[in-house]
Amino acid sequence: NPYLTLRDEYIEAEWWLIKKAEEQGLLDSEYRVVYWCPRCSTTLAEYEVEYRDLEDPSIYVKFPIREEENSHLVIWTTTPWTLPANVFVMAHPDEVYVKVKVGSEYWILAEKRLEHVMREIGVYEYTVVERMKGEDLTRYTYESPLVEVVPLQRKIAHLHRVVPSREYVSMHEGTGLVHSAPGHGFEDYDAALKHGMRDAIVCPVDEEGKFTSDAGLFEGLNVREANKLIIEYLREKGALVYSSSIVHRYPLCWRCKTPVILRATKQWVIKVSKLKDVIREEAEKVNWIPSWALTRLLNIIDNLQDWVISRQRYWGTPLPIWTCPNGHRVVIGSLEELRKYTAIEPRELHRPWIDQVTFKCPVCGLEMNRVPDVADVWMDSGVAFYASLGHPDRNNQGFNPVDFITEGHDQIRGWFFSLLRSGVLGFKTAPYKTVLVHGFMLDEQGREMHKSLGNYVGTDEAIEKIGRDPLRLWLLSNTIWEDIKFSWRELEEAKRDLSILWNIAVFAKTYMDLDSYNPRLDPL
Ligand SMILES: [Zn+2]
Ligand SMILES: [Zn+2]
Known part of the structure; x- marks a missing residue:
């Protein structure tokens, strides 16, 4: 039988899994940095962006250090629009940094980048007055040059400091001091979490890619168009060291070819990282042909990330999560369960009909509405092993793992993995007994x-x-x-x-x- 993910029965079966996650305390909503198309107002998966050469500003900016007068951290960025969301600066703890005297000012940057940067910005007269390890820089805090015009910067001023990072600071570009905006970058976000800075995930940009009131002077502007204004402001403030442009590979939306932005948004997440050990054990029980397929899969499991299940789209399996203004939530596992809360019968379970279903919050009595998101398509395919047989509660034969499944080796991180994840989440077991991985037919040259x-x-x-x-x-x-x-x-x-x-x-x-x-x- 084909599995038809658009049927109501299939959707219900998928809801069942999300309900299972809720029952195990694994469902949560949290900030995640995602690719975002400002024109389509939606998040994009990695395989939905394409890269093209694009011209962007390339600027060097001074951040004045609070502890030492007339001294500045010098950073480099190609996205001036992320400066209103700057939270900290990263330095490599093991690399050497220098303090150089330029005119009457002191600048700090990495020794390995010094010559290159000075040549690029055309500064030929400077003296190195001090050398220090990157880890020594972590005693510094700094001011944002935008603090007077960006209200958000006043709110997070206490967070501005130098943070050590071996992973995300390179000596191959920039100044060796990395401007970090955790609301607008995967690495910045990761670094913020590693340093326990949850309140550093700030994002003054709305769904249409425009600055919110948090960005003050720049409110209402499209972020990429605001670049110019931000650079102008920095120049007036005397914070701009140098400005030019760069052509680099930049991600575009696959549908409309608009340059995408990175943006922290609230997403629904299933914390499958907590199931890592069980997933690993279950994977090892399966008969893998050939055996290296298991090795590859275990590598993926070792790096298991929590599962972001929400997508901001119209078409897809609607998430069965209803919330009230007080933040209570109800997760629905079947149509039958939904009927216990409401007399409204949706024509079918897709949008827009499902969005018309509202009911009273069982805790506070306020109206509950469905969250507008739909599910990641990997959830549609990942539940196929049971959803194609109907809703688990109505299927009285119980659940049995399938005997045999075969796909190409590209599906080890794809379908085989997503089925396994759903199997453990829903049934605490691998959903298949034997997996045969086949190769690809290539042409004569491979x-x-x-x-x-x-x-x-x-x-x-x-x-x-x-x-x-x-x-x-x-x-x-x-x-x-x-x-x-x-x-x-x-x-x-x-x-x-x-x-x-x-x-x-x-x-x-x-x-x-x-x-x-x-x-x-x-x-x-
Ligand atoms: Zn788009
Ligand atoms: Zn409530």
Whole structure:
């Protein structure tokens, strides 16, 4: 049977899993940094962005240090629009930094970047007055140059300090001091969490990519268009060291080609990282063919991230989460359960109908509305092993893992993984017993076959030219889980081998018929 994710029954079965997560205390909503298309007003998955060369500003900015007069941290950025959300500056604790005297000021930056930066900004007269380790810089706090015009900067002024990071500070670009806005960058976000700075996840940008009132002077402006104004303001304040432009690879929305931004948004998350050990144990119980598939999967499990299940889209499986203004929530696991809360019967479970279903909060009595999000499509496919059989509560045969499943090796981190995750979450077990991983059919040079590359050979074409049996023989002589290079020559050889056998059989049969010899009656 095909699995049809758009059927109400399937949607209900998916709701059941989210309810399971809620019952185990694994469902939560929290800030996550996501790719965001300001034009489509939606989050994009990694595979939904494409990269193109784009011109952006490239600026060096001074952040005045509070502890030492006339001294500045010098940072570099290509996204001036993230400066209103700056929270801290990262320095590499093991690298050497220098304090240099430029005119009447002192600047701090990495020794390894000094020459390059000074050459780029055209400063030829400077003296190094002090050398220090990056970790010594962590005693510094600083002022944002935007503090007078960006209210958010006043709110987070107490957080502005130098934070050590070995992972995210490079000596290959910039100044070795990294401007960090955890609301607008994956690495910045990660660093903030590692330093226990949860209140550092700030984002003064709305769904349309415009600054909110938190950004004061820049409120209402599209962030990329605000770049110019921000640079102008920094120049007036005397905080701009140097401004030029750079052409770099930048992510665009796959649908509308608008440059995307990174933005912290509240998302619904299932904390599957807490199930890591069980997922690992269950994976090890499965029969993996070949065995390296398990090794690869265990690597993925070792780096297991919590599962962001919400998407800001219209079409998809609606999340079964209703909330009230007081922050209470109800998670619904089936249509039957929904009927206990409300008399409103949706025409079907998709939007817009499901959004019209409201009911009274069982805790405070205020009206509850569904959160507008839909589910990650990996949840649609990840529940297929049970959802295609109907809702678990109505399926009285109970749940049994499927015996066998096969897909290409690209699905180890894809479908095999997402099925396993759902299996453990819903049933505390792997959803399959044996997994066969097959390879890809490549062209003669080992490239993937694509119609657009012109190297694609269809099975019909191969059968027509060579014949069905030679194709079968050739395919079976390869190892299933290894990629195969398609070869007309090898197919010809398979055909020749089969022809020899065929000719022998024809030869023998001809003479046996002449002698009226019947091998069935007279076995040799
Ligand atoms: Zn878009
Ligand atoms: Zn309530």
